[in-house]
Amino acid sequence: MPVFRRPHLKVEQRKSAFSEGNARWTNKDLDPIPRHERKWGVTSLIAYWISDAFNAATWQFASGIIAIGLTWRESLGIVALAFFLVSFVIALNGVIGVIYHAPFPVIARASWGFWGSYIAIISRAILAIFWFAIQTMNGANTVRVMLGAIWPSFLTLHNSIPLSQGIETNTMIAFFLFWIAQVPFLYMHPNNLRWLFMVKSVVVPVAWIAILGWAFGTTRGEDIFQKTSTKTIQGSEYSWAFLSSLTSVIGNYATLSVNQADFSRYSRVSVKWQLLYVPMLPIIFTFISFIGIAASSAGAIKYGTLQWDPMALIANWPSRAARFFAAFSFALAALGVNISANSLSAANDLTALFPRYVDIRRGQLLCAVLCWALVPWKILASAGSFLNFMAAYAVFLGPIAAIMVVDFYLVHHRKYNALALYQPYSIYRYTGGVNWRAVLSFVVGVAPNLPGFINSINPGIGVGVGVHPYQFGWLLGFVGTAGVYWGLSKGFPARETMVERAVLPDMVYEEGGDIEGVSVGAGSGEEEGRGEAKGEKRGVRARLERLL
Numbered sequence: 001m002p003v004f005r006r007p008h009l010k011v012e013q014r015k016s017a018f019s020e021g022n023a024r025w026t027n028k029d030l031d032p033i034p035r036h037e038r039k040w041g042v043t044s045l046i047a048y049w050i051s052d053a054f055n056a057a058t059w060q061f062a063s064g065i066i067a068i069g070l071t072w073r074e075s076l077g078i079v080a081l082a083f084f085l086v087s088f089v090i091a092l093n094g095v096i097g098v099i100y101h102a103p104f105p106v107i108a109r110a111s112w113g114f115w116g117s118y119i120a121i122i123s124r125a126i127l128a129i130f131w132f133a134i135q136t137m138n139g140a141n142t143v144r145v146m147l148g149a150i151w152p153s154f155l156t157l158h159n160s161i162p163l164s165q166g167i168e169t170n171t172m173i174a175f176f177l178f179w180i181a182q183v184p185f186l187y188m189h190p191n192n193l194r195w196l197f198m199v200k201s202v203v204v205p206v207a208w209i210a211i212l213g214w215a216f217g218t219t220r221g222e223d224i225f226q227k228t229s230t231k232t233i234q235g236s237e238y239s240w241a242f243l244s245s246l247t248s249v250i251g252n253y254a255t256l257s258v259n260q261a262d263f264s265r266y267s268r269v270s271v272k273w274q275l276l277y278v279p280m281l282p283i284i285f286t287f288i289s290f291i292g293i294a295a296s297s298a299g300a301i302k303y304g305t306l307q308w309d310p311m312a313l314i315a316n317w318p319s320r321a322a323r324f325f326a327a328f329s330f331a332l333a334a335l336g337v338n339i340s341a342n343s344l345s346a347a348n349d350l351t352a353l354f355p356r357y358v359d360i361r362r363g364q365l366l367c368a369v370l371c372w373a374l375v376p377w378k379i380l381a382s383a384g385s386f387l388n389f390m391a392a393y394a395v396f397l398g399p400i401a402a403i404m405v406v407d408f409y410l411v412h413h414r415k416y417n418a419l420a421l422y423q424p425y426s427i428y429r430y431t432g433g434v435n436w437r438a439v440l441s442f443v444v445g446v447a448p449n450l451p452g453f454i455n456s457i458n459p460g461i462g463v464g465v466g467v468h469p470y471q472f473g474w475l476l477g478f479v480g481t482a483g484v485y486w487g488l489s490k491g492f493p494a495r496e497t498m499v500e501r502a503v504l505p506d507m508v509y510e511e512g513g514d515i516e517g518v519s520v521g522a523g524s525g526e527e528e529g530r531g532e533a534k535g536e537k538r539g540v541r542a543r544l545e546r547l548l
Contacts, residue, residue, distance in 0.1 A: 011359040017508050018422040025114065026422050027355040029348075032101040032505030037191065038268040044194040045273060046280070048263060048340060050201035053284045054208065055337040056138060056310055056330055057252060059292035061285070063308035065245045069233035072293050078242065080286040082249035087281040089257040089478070092405050094274040097261025100418050101505050104259035104345075105352030108400075110416050110497070111407035114424045115433030118353070119442065120400045124259055125349035127393055132342035132367050133376040136182070139334035140175035141311050142327045147174060148315075149324035167377035175377070178331065179368065185339050186364035190266055193339060200336040207329030212291045215298035244471040251394030251474055256341060257401045262348045263340070343367050395453055395470065398477035399445035403438050406482045411489045417503040427497045437488040445481030449473040 013019050014028040040048075065075035096107050104124070108117040147170070148155040157170040167175070185196060233241055264274060292308070299313045300306040307313040314326045347363025358366065408414060420426035424433065451463035452470020469476055 010356050011362065017419060017511075022422055022424070023356055025355065025424055026106075027351065027359055029351055029360040030103060030106055030355055031422075032418060032508075033265050034509060035268075035506060038101065038266055039191040040194055040263075040266040040268060042269055042273055042276075044197070045264075045267065045269075046276070047194065047198040047201040049277065049280065050205065050284060051197035051336040052256075052340050053281070053288055054200065054204040055333045057337075058285055058288040059295075059310055060308050061249055061252075061289045062293050063296070064248065066293075068241050068245070070238075070241060070245065072297075074242075075245070075293070076286055076289055078245050079249055079289045080282045082246050083253070083282040083285045084278070085475075086250050086253055086257050087277045089401050089405060090253075090260050090281070091274045091277045092409065093257060093401065094260040094264040094277070095271045096404070096408055097264030098267045098269075098271045098274060099414070099502075099504065100261075100416060100421075101265045102261065102418065102421060103265060103348045103352070104261045105348055106421050107261050107416075108404065109421050109428050110412070111403050111435060112438045113428060113430040113433050113435040116430070116435050116439060119439065120258070121349050121352050123393075123396050123400065124255065125346055125353070127255060127397075128342045128346035128349065129367050129370050130374060130379075132338055132346060133371040133374040134379060135334055135338040135342060136179055136371050137175060137376040137379075139178040139182075139331055139338065140171060142331035142334060143174035143178045144171055145311050145314060145327035146324050146331065147177075149320040149327065152320075165378065171377070178334075179371065182335060182338065182343075183365070183368065185335065186343055186368055187361055190263070190344060190360065193344075194266075197336060197340065200332050204329050204333050204336075207326060208288070208291050211295050211326060215291075215294040219298045219301045240468065240471050243475075247394070247472050247474050251397075254394040254397040254401070254474055255345065258397050258404070259345050259348070262345055395449040395473035395477050396446060398474040399442045399481035402445065402478045402482040403441060403485050406485050407438075407489070410486055412498065415499050415502040417499050418505045419503055419508045427499070430494060430497075435494065437485060437492065437494070441481045441485035441488060444484045445477040448480070449477060 011027050011029075013023060013026075014031060016031055018031045019026050019028075061079050062072060062075040065078055066072060070078070093104075097103075100107065105117060105121045108120045112120055144155070154170055157168075157173075159168040159170075161167060161169055161172060185193065188196075267273070292310070295310070296306060296308050296313060299316065303316045307316075310330060311327065314323050314330075317323050317326070343364045344360070346367040347358075347360045350358045350363040350366060351360060408416070417427060420428055430436070448469040451466030452468070452473065454461055455463045455467050456470065
């Protein structure tokens with residue numbers, strides 16, 4: 001007869017050297033991934049990034065660039081350059097996850113300190129939760145088109161929701177259906193999610209290449225790209241528009257440049273495969289942007305209106321089957337990117353903030369619940385300034401990524417103590433749990449961008465030439481913060497954090513094993529067994545102390 005287990009408010013904690021007497025700073029999902037639980041191979045990593053790239057935002061990258069006066073060729077060049085630059089940072093931070101198999105919130109402790117890391121963690125959590133809500137609303141729009149293709153009268157369903165709410169009944173139904181479709185995947189372990197990414201990396205590219213075929217097949221290919229540019233700019237205006245567009249594209253994936261370790265920690269292959277991102281990401285993202293340009297331009301020729309929103313374009317198709325399957329590909333794209341870029345990232349951050357009560361599964365489900373509280377339909381309908389704020393938030397992520405890269409490669413020369421990252425009074429305590437060098441560098445890196453950041457939220461506030469640093473804010477923040485942090489770390493080194501050799505998670509697991517799980521020896525009595533167990537635990541702890 002199965003035993004009923006009463007659910008507990010606190011999450012289950014694996015007994016390990018990393019968690020011993022340390023429930024405040026870790027749980028089973030924050031501990032380094034043991035060797036036998038690392039399931040992501042090269043195929044999984046490639047599928048993950050193909051899955052992440054194929055989404056409506058990538059399709060629309062070029063639209064904003066072309067709208068300000070650059071040509072379609074220049075827009076593709078900017079997309080390629082942006083991902084070439086950010087791919088280096090993604091790869092560098094991904095390597096840390098492959099080596100130490102710990103998530104971003106834990107790795108951040110090495111450079112920020114235990115309490116200081118909350119600056120980076122909370123910044124990332126806020127962004128992830130809000131974008132999860134907004135992406136869920138985007139997914140709802142794809143479901144609405146799918147339902148409209150199956151049941152045409154669904155699009156004209158009587159609306160019983162007040163117009164002031166910014167959403168109609170049919171869209172609310174679609175929102176709920178897309179939201180509920182995400183829940184099973186939110187409950188899955190990241191190791192199993194690789195299958196979702198593999199399926200998406202096959203289905204969505206095939207569908208979108210078919211749409212590209214439609215674009216060239218229904219129009220004359222040489223005429224397509226003449227419908228994209230609306231105005232021309234030159235001189236200094238062109239230079240600032242170029243830099244601003246470059247920053248905007250980088251900003252869309254600045255989050256993953258910070259927390260790539262959340263995913264690379266599951267890797268069972270060597271660090272060299274992280275370098276695959278450098279040639280792969282520019283190629284994939286540029287190709288998808290090209291599809292968006294071609295399809296939208298073909299739609300302008302065929303239907304008379306340039307529609308950068310793929311759902312608005314698909315809605316013009318006379319074939320209900322074509323509308324359904326095309327919209328399904330975008331729904332699958334939205335699902336995959338919402339899991340990979342938002343819910344998992346938010347879950348890792350929430351787990352780090354509340355490790356006693358939140359694990360990866362609970363964190364993802366909590367993110368989904370908060371999605372309703374944020375009423376994303378009202379955000380998209382009426383809060384343009386808020387969306388500008390969310391897009392502009394990348395200026396805070398460039399400095400965070402810079403600190404982590406410089407600290408790991410230049411300050412500590414790839415040598416961290418994995419066990420100390422889980423011990424709050426270890427070498428990474430710094431001053432009261434905060435590395436003042438990181439905090440000061442972060443402030444210096446962000447400060448030049450604040451006037452332009454404020455202007456982007458409220459254009460009514462004039463800042464004059466102060467807007468220009470913000471137009472290349474991610475690059476400025478990254479380079480400026482990197483230089484300041486490197487200088488402070490050399491001038492005022494935190495010598496206690498320097499280790500002669502790296503202490504890797506596998507070394508700790510092999511040395512310490514299951515500390516609290518040391519079994520009672522089979523001696524002549526209970527006291528004898530208890531004494532042997534205590535002696536073995538003391539021996540294990542002594543070996544672990546040598547690692548700290």
